[in-house]
Amino acid sequence: MHPLSLSTKNLTRKGFRSAALVFALALVVCLLFAGAIAVKSVSTSITLGAQRLGADLMIVPEGYEDTARTTLIAGKPSVFYMPESVLDRVRKVKGVRRATPQLFIQSTDFECCTYVDVLLIAFDQQTDFTIGSWLKEAIDRPLADNETIIGRSIPVSTGTTMKYFGTPLTVVGDLATTGLEYIDHAAFMTMATARQMIRNSRVDAEQTLDIGEDMISTVLVQLDPAITPERAKVFVEYEIEGVKALTSQDVIGSVKRQLQVLIRTIGGIGLSLWLITILLIGIVFSMAVNERKREIGLLRAMGAKRKNIFGMITIEAVLLSLAGGVLGLVAGGFLLIVCREPMRNAFKLPSLWPEPMFIFLAALFAVGAALVSGVVAAAWPAYKSSRMEPYQAIRKGE
Numbered sequence: 001m002h003p004l005s006l007s008t009k010n011l012t013r014k015g016f017r018s019a020a021l022v023f024a025l026a027l028v029v030c031l032l033f034a035g036a037i038a039v040k041s042v043s044t045s046i047t048l049g050a051q052r053l054g055a056d057l058m059i060v061p062e063g064y065e066d067t068a069r070t071t072l073i074a075g076k077p078s079v080f081y082m083p084e085s086v087l088d089r090v091r092k093v094k095g096v097r098r099a100t101p102q103l104f105i106q107s108t109d110f111e112c113c114t115y116v117d118v119l120l121i122a123f124d125q126q127t128d129f130t131i132g133s134w135l136k137e138a139i140d141r142p143l144a145d146n147e148t149i150i151g152r153s154i155p156v157s158t159g160t161t162m163k164y165f166g167t168p169l170t171v172v173g174d175l176a177t178t179g180l181e182y183i184d185h186a187a188f189m190t191m192a193t194a195r196q197m198i199r200n201s202r203v204d205a206e207q208t209l210d211i212g213e214d215m216i217s218t219v220l221v222q223l224d225p226a227i228t229p230e231r232a233k234v235f236v237e238y239e240i241e242g243v244k245a246l247t248s249q250d251v252i253g254s255v256k257r258q259l260q261v262l263i264r265t266i267g268g269i270g271l272s273l274w275l276i277t278i279l280l281i282g283i284v285f286s287m288a289v290n291e292r293k294r295e296i297g298l299l300r301a302m303g304a305k306r307k308n309i310f311g312m313i314t315i316e317a318v319l320l321s322l323a324g325g326v327l328g329l330v331a332g333g334f335l336l337i338v339c340r341e342p343m344r345n346a347f348k349l350p351s352l353w354p355e356p357m358f359i360f361l362a363a364l365f366a367v368g369a370a371l372v373s374g375v376v377a378a379a380w381p382a383y384k385s386s387r388m389e390p391y392q393a394i395r396k397g398e
Helices: 003-013 015-053 065-073 085-091 131-135 191-201 229-239 248-291 293-301 306-347 356-386 390-397
Strands: 057-061 096-106 119-123 147-150 161-164 167-174 186-190 218-223 243-247
Touching (some): 015 356, 057 229, 085 218, 096 191, 119 191, 167 191, 186 191, 229 243, 248 356, 306 356
Antiparallel strands (some): 057 218, 096 119, 147 186, 161 167
């Protein structure tokens, strides 16, 4: 009988035990695969978000540092305001090369707003050095008044007109997904459109925007290469009262700290399960060898060589490992789809699916880990069974 056929029969004969081992391996693979994809998703989103932000410093009103981080990373739209005069003062700070303002307006659930939970972001096209560079992906000309470019999470097609606070906005393009709410769930418009929206809200909307026309939300700063963001941050906060400066590391660092918690949690659980599973496989195969001494002795007496016995046990381990690996990948994929949004909201982390090649390699690694685990755990029982003398094995198995 072929070793593969014999191994298959041995596994099906002990169906419950085989299923338990498959389940244990599947659990490890599921955690490894889902954990790797989850961590890579956050890392990819952070990297892309930092590139999108494109500024060395972000100046916000004092007391709104955490709100700004939440707005940029993964939270619901938040708004905060400071006088536009801050912009001129920032430009005079040592080391500041360029500075540009942005104004945030939060949509409401009144009829004045087409879609709720949208962050309306106004920018100055004359001085902008951040948004314009990547808005070009959606439109190859300057953005006109009463036009908007939207993030991918807003379910509106190009050419549609959205209305906010009595002001119609024509969608002229959308952006690629980044995993950051700041971008994916935002509508971008000119500063002139935002000022007009504030005026329109006072006469043609159910809710008035209580924002002065000389207010802005943040100032984005590009520094001279000779000065570090940390040093420039000190200059800004010393010279301008009532503001705080966030460096890109401030924003990214908070995400990385949360990411470390996720990595340690997944890693600790995964390592524990892996060691337990290897031990379990070793014990189960040792028990199986003891139960099958007579069978192994008869096979040896009928001419089976030691390598055939070793191969039979190893093939059983490989089959169990592959079954557990495939089942674990399916479970891991399902877990990612179902738990992605709840985890994203719970940890306040951005998330963007990694490239298909990374997903493929992660799947390959997870299945490979299961395969190695199964073979290594079964190696000693397989070796022991192959060293049995036929007569002694038959006699002890009676």
